[in-house]
Amino acid sequence: xxxxxxxxxxxxxxxxxxxxxxxxxxxxxxxxxxxxxxxxxxxxxxxxxxxxxxxxxxxxxxxxxxxxxxxxxxxxxxxxxxxxxxxxxxxxxxxxxxxxxxxxxxxxxxxxxxxxxxxxxxxxxxxxxxxxxxxxxxxxxxxxxxxxxxxxxxxxxxxxxxxxxxxxxxxxxxxxxxxxxxxxxxxxxxxxxxxxxxxxxxxxxxxxxxxxxxxxxxxxxxxxxxxxxxxxxxxxxxxxxxxxxxxxxxxxxxxxxxxxxxxxxxxxxxxxxxxxxxxxxxxxxxxxxxxxxxx
Amino acid sequence: xxxxxxxxxxxxxxxxxxxxxxxxxxxxxxxxxxxxxxxxxxxxxxxxxxxxxxxxxxxxxxxxxxxxxxxxxxxxxxxxxxxxxxxxxxxxxxxxxxxxxxxxxxxxxxxxxxxxxxxxxxxxxxxxxxxxxxxxxxxxxxxxxxxxxxxxxxxx
Numbered sequence: 001x002x003x004x005x006x007x008x009x010x011x012x013x014x015x016x017x018x019x020x021x022x023x024x025x026x027x028x029x030x031x032x033x034x035x036x037x038x039x040x041x042x043x044x045x046x047x048x049x050x051x052x053x054x055x056x057x058x059x060x061x062x063x064x065x066x067x068x069x070x071x072x073x074x075x076x077x078x079x080x081x082x083x084x085x086x087x088x089x090x091x092x093x094x095x096x097x098x099x100x101x102x103x104x105x106x107x108x109x110x111x112x113x114x115x116x117x118x119x120x121x122x123x124x125x126x127x128x129x130x131x132x133x134x135x136x137x138x139x140x141x142x143x144x145x146x147x148x149x150x151x152x153x154x155x156x157x158x159x160x161x162x163x164x165x166x167x168x169x170x171x172x173x174x175x176x177x178x179x180x181x182x183x184x185x186x187x188x189x190x191x192x193x194x195x196x197x198x199x200x201x202x203x204x205x206x207x208x209x210x211x212x213x214x215x216x217x218x219x220x221x222x223x224x225x226x227x228x229x230x231x232x233x234x235x236x237x238x239x240x241x242x243x244x245x246x247x248x249x250x251x252x253x254x255x256x257x258x259x260x261x262x263x264x265x266x267x268x269x270x271x272x273x274x275x276x277x278x279x280x281x282x283x284x285x286x287x288x289x290x291x292x293x294x295x
Numbered sequence: 296x297x298x299x300x301x302x303x304x305x306x307x308x309x310x311x312x313x314x315x316x317x318x319x320x321x322x323x324x325x326x327x328x329x330x331x332x333x334x335x336x337x338x339x340x341x342x343x344x345x346x347x348x349x350x351x352x353x354x355x356x357x358x359x360x361x362x363x364x365x366x367x368x369x370x371x372x373x374x375x376x377x378x379x380x381x382x383x384x385x386x387x388x389x390x391x392x393x394x395x396x397x398x399x400x401x402x403x404x405x406x407x408x409x410x411x412x413x414x415x416x417x418x419x420x421x422x423x424x425x426x427x428x429x430x431x432x433x434x435x436x437x438x439x440x441x442x443x444x445x446x447x448x449x450x451x
Contacts, residue, residue: 021387
């Protein structure tokens with residue numbers, strides 16, 4: 001598919017993390033223009049594309065705060081009139097990778113050695129984990145024995161011959177006492193299901209001395225320039241009932257949200273002014289990228 | 296008495312060995328580092344033929360492979376020689392001296408909420424601390440498991 005793209009007439013939008021190292025930024029520009037010879041390039045943050053998507057679909061909104069939970073970390077990034085407010089960006093070093101590794105570790109300790117099965121455990125995480133609404137209440141339920149334990153799941157691991165992909169055993173087929181007659185390998189998961197994603201909200205549960213997402217949002221908003229917090233609060237107040245101080249939007253497809261934003265951005269009339277063209281780069285080198293791209 | 300023996304990592308308390316604060320911190324750091332590992336792994340399904348009618352098609356790409364392999368080894372050599380890890384890059388940037396917001400200043404500060412404690416064996420809320428290593432446990436049953444398996448050693 002990619003071999004059909006003529007790089008020399010193509011513009012590329014590429015995303016990188018907030019505060020990426022400048023040496024990496026530099027080599028990225030070099031690769032894009034010198035190796036691939038792209039006609040023009042725009043380096044940006046995925047969150048900026050999400051923010052663009054948001055401002056595009058809701059033109060009346062002036063500011064938004066993007067919570068971007070990724071592979072290595074979670075970023076909280078405020079945007080005002082589609083401008084990124086750098087002083088308000090907060091990073092929590094908890095991402096999907098850490099959750100998978102933690103789940104792998106506790107399963108390996110408690111039930112079955114799966115330390116070398118990152119891919120399978122990632123699937124387990126995606127299939128059974130959820131964010132608890134009442135953490136301690138769920139903890140109590142997870143502790144119950146037998147049928148009362150509504151949170152208990154038996155996960156059938158894939159053997160890659162008859163079972164290609166793991167799945168949860170349907171509740172009516174679950175054996176609550178004693179062993180299964182069948183030979184499948186089974187993981188029994190209860191508190192792991194919600195204790196693992198809980199690390200996003202309480203990184204201190206496993207000893208990472210950092211704020212969780214809600215606290216970090218407050219911290220981020222408080223660090224913003226004079227007036228931003230009041231404005232955000234006032235706007236939120238007028239939008240939602242008094243007992244609900246925050247409005248949160250989860251895109252229908254969060255994985256593609258920023259990609260869609262990039263697609264929209266590529267079709268805006270200002271796009272040509274945002275990119276750096278190859279001629280520009282050949283004339284001025286990496287400096288022009290440093291000026292133009294705000295990472 | 297405790298002061299005298301502080302130089303050794305394990306302080307005697309009666310008959311049981313007790314880890315001091317620094318060692319506990321080191322163990323925690325090591326554990327967190329293990330959680331940060333990338334563990335790159337291929338999709339175990341990628342070696343299986345794709346489902347559907349395409350599964351029977353033979354692979355024709357073999358003739359291209361020798362060329363690809365050659366380039367790969369050269370790239371590996373380059374990578375080995377000029378490899379920089381995350382910490383080197385971070386040091387090179389010299390961020391702590393820069394006034395503008397940067398990677399270091401963006402890190403979320405410690406939480407103001409008190410830490411919650413969970414049994415390191417079963418994962419349920421715990422009220423007790425292992426006197427030897429500082430690990431948490433919830434019942435004597437879990438304490439026995441903890442002593443036999445994790446206490447004073449990391450089985451990672």
